[in-house]
Amino acid sequence: xxxxxHSPALGQVQTSRLLAxxxxxxxxxxxxxxxxxxxxxxxxxxxxxxxxxxEVAKRGIPGLSAEFFTSDARGVVGGGGAAHAIVGTLVITxxxxxxxxxIGIMAAIYLNEYGAxxxxxxxxxxxxxxxxxxxxxxxxxxxxxxxxxLGPGIRLGVMGSLALSVLMIPIVIRSAEEVLxxxxxxxxxxxxxxxxxxxxxxxxxxxxxxFAGLVTGVMIAVARIVGETxxxxxxxxxxxSMNTNPFQGRMQNLAVYAYNEYRSPGVMKxxxxxxxxxxxxxxxxxxxxxxxxxxxVYRRYKTEIR
Amino acid sequence: xxGAATKRKTAEERxxxxxxxxxxxxxxTGPVTAAxxxxxxxxxxxxxxxxxxxxxxEDVSITIEPNKVTALIGSSGCGKTxxxxxxxxxxxxTPGASVKGEITLDGEDIxxxxxxxxxxxxxxxxxxxxxxxxxxxxxxxNVAAGFNLNAKKISKVQKDVAVERSLRGAHLWxxxxxxxxxxxxxxxxxxxxxxxxxxAIAVEPExxxxxxxxxxxxxxxxxxxxxxxxxLKSRYTIVIVTHNMxxxxxxxxxxxxxxxxxxxxxxxxxxxxxxxxIFTKPTKQETEDYxxxxxx
Numbered sequence: 008x009x010x011x012x013h014s015p016a017l018g019q020v021q022t023s024r025l026l027a028x029x030x031x032x033x034x035x036x037x038x039x040x041x042x043x044x045x046x047x048x049x050x051x052x053x054x055x056x057x058x059x060x061x062e063v064a065k066r067g068i069p070g071l072s073a074e075f076f077t078s079d080a081r082g083v084v085g086g087g088g089a090a091h092a093i094v095g096t097l098v099i100t101x102x103x104x105x106x107x108x109x110i111g112i113m114a115a116i117y118l119n120e121y122g123a124x125x126x127x128x129x130x131x132x133x134x135x136x137x138x139x140x141x142x143x144x145x146x147x148x149x150x151x152x153x154x155x156x157l158g159p160g161i162r163l164g165v166m167g168s169l170a171l172s173v174l175m176i177p178i179v180i181r182s183a184e185e186v187l188x189x190x191x192x193x194x195x196x197x198x199x200x201x202x203x204x205x206x207x208x209x210x211x212x213x214x215x216x217x218f219a220g221l222v223t224g225v226m227i228a229v230a231r232i233v234g235e236t237x238x239x240x241x242x243x244x245x246x247x248s249m250n251t252n253p254f255q256g257r258m259q260n261l262a263v264y265a266y267n268e269y270r271s272p273g274v275m276k277x278x279x280x281x282x283x284x285x286x287x288x289x290x291x292x293x294x295x296x297x298x299x300x301x302x303x304v305y306r307r308y309k310t311e312i313r
Numbered sequence: 314x315x316g317a318a319t320k321r322k323t324a325e326e327r328x329x330x331x332x333x334x335x336x337x338x339x340x341x342t343g344p345v346t347a348a349x350x351x352x353x354x355x356x357x358x359x360x361x362x363x364x365x366x367x368x369x370x371e372d373v374s375i376t377i378e379p380n381k382v383t384a385l386i387g388s389s390g391c392g393k394t395x396x397x398x399x400x401x402x403x404x405x406x407t408p409g410a411s412v413k414g415e416i417t418l419d420g421e422d423i424x425x426x427x428x429x430x431x432x433x434x435x436x437x438x439x440x441x442x443x444x445x446x447x448x449x450x451x452x453x454x455n456v457a458a459g460f461n462l463n464a465k466k467i468s469k470v471q472k473d474v475a476v477e478r479s480l481r482g483a484h485l486w487x488x489x490x491x492x493x494x495x496x497x498x499x500x501x502x503x504x505x506x507x508x509x510x511x512x513a514i515a516v517e518p519e520x521x522x523x524x525x526x527x528x529x530x531x532x533x534x535x536x537x538x539x540x541x542x543x544x545l546k547s548r549y550t551i552v553i554v555t556h557n558m559x560x561x562x563x564x565x566x567x568x569x570x571x572x573x574x575x576x577x578x579x580x581x582x583x584x585x586x587x588x589x590x591i592f593t594k595p596t597k598q599e600t601e602d603y604x605x606x607x608x609x
Contacts, residue, residue, distance in 0.1 A: 202436075
């Protein structure tokens with residue numbers, strides 16, 4: 008058998024069998040059809056995204072001006088800017104991140120490094136449930152909580168932050184957990200073998216190794232909540248003037264601002280619509296910047312793990 | 314008992330070696346002398362190791378002598394790595410793992426009540442199969458990790474001395490002395506493994522456990538590590554797990570042969586003795602079959 012493997016006769020028989028099967032033609036046409044289907048599905052999925060970005064840019068750019076970024080809308084009819092909404096968005100989201108990041112990352116550390124058995128499974132389940140909480144429910148929760156102490160009708164920036172935290176914490180936990188999971192176990196063992204206590208192994212070996220992934224996860228989580236509208240409508244309220252103190256008074260933000268300019272445009276309808284679109288465009292820009300920054304941080308600081 | 318007492322003792326010993334090590338490092342790149350520091354004896358008595366309900370190792374009793382290299386050989390899954398990991402209490406890190414029996418370090422029970430596993434691991438260092446330098450740390454910080462991670466308060470000068478002594482001890486100094494601040498992950502596999510050995514010996518353990526330290530390395534790097542092991546035994550008690558029988562024959566003084574009857578059964582220690590005897594005239598037929606290559 009082996010000796011005849013190179014004989015020309017056998018070689019010819021095999022070649023002709025390959026050609027005669029007809030499989031090649033059928034397989035190739037199936038391949039072409041499937042490739043076309045998959046590419047078509049991709050284009051279909053991308054179409055709304057591109058059309059959305061294009062439309063928002065087209066309608067939003069006319070509303071952008073120096074005034075839009077520098078002045079609030081206090082006591083002006085039709086004019087004014089959205090500086091108070093931009094600042095409000097940054098403050099509310101920033102405070103939400105300050106609340107959510109430590110809780111989320113510590114919870115993820117618990118789940119990945121300490122948790123075991125039933126408790127761990129139950130907690131993971133509830134984190135999943137939390138991911139699915141409708142955002143308005145988070146808003147009502149924050150409102151109800153503050154109403155207990157400060158009376159009905161209360162509106163504060165920090166209430167919005169709390170509502171956003173309810174939405175953000177599970178996202179942070181989930182992404183941090185994934186990142187901690189890929190820190191190889193042999194690094195933990197290397198630390199243990201040197202006589203390192205567990206908490207130091209986590210703070211000095213596991214977290215630094217996962218740093219880039221953790222930062223990226225946090226930025227993506229912020230990008231997810233920065234455009235929330237419903238929970239902020241019921242917690243931070245609607246206001247025309249600049250407010251930088253999350254613990255006092257109403258605070259405007261971009262999403263609610265856009266909604267409000269569109270819902271009640273006042274006498275100069277077109278100017279209000281333009282500003283609503285401009286606010287939407289600004290929001291998209293913030294989300295995009297956050298995503299790009301997340302990618303940059305990941306590329307720059309990621310740890311090479313073998 | 315062992316926790317506090319031994320911790321204090323190692324600190325004193327470290328002080329001692331620290332003060333004279335500058336002379337050692339300045340004069341020699343070769344074998345580090347024992348410096349009057351006796352290595353320790355490990356005794357295992359009736360050790361049974363479990364993963365949950367599964368028994369991985371059954372009734373192992375062995376005396377591991379100081380200043381000798383003891384090789385644990387045997388086929389895959391025979392429990393030799395599990396046994397090795399029980400010697401510095403790494404076994405119990407696996408969820409569900411448990412230990413029965415007694416393991417002593419110079420007479421002190423390392424599984425005794427009140428003994429902190431962290432204290433045990435500071436005395437019994439370990440080198441792993443896969444080189445695992447900390448990827449976020451520089452070469453210098455990797456070697457100094459034992460001090461940094463354990464908040465050992467030693468001066469920068471002492472740390473510099475310890476890092477150089479350890480890197481020289483691991484035969485890596487000449488290759489990395491100009492790039493101590495570069496990440497340890499940038500080294501070759503063999504260099505990384507020597508870095509891990511330097512990291513393990515930096516904290517001056519009394520015993521060094523090595524779990525197939527050469528299995529991820531090429532033959533040249535393997536020989537370098539084996540030479541290194543031969544030198545390190547003047548200072549430490551060394552236990553090495555290996556799949557490679559030539560390596561056991563080359564690098565060890567004592568060989569312990571582990572075997573299992575069949576998959577799912579626990580591993581047993583078949584026999585242990587001077588390496589030459591195990592390889593030339595073993596007392597058991599099983600050992601004979603294994604070392605002559607008729608089996609496994």
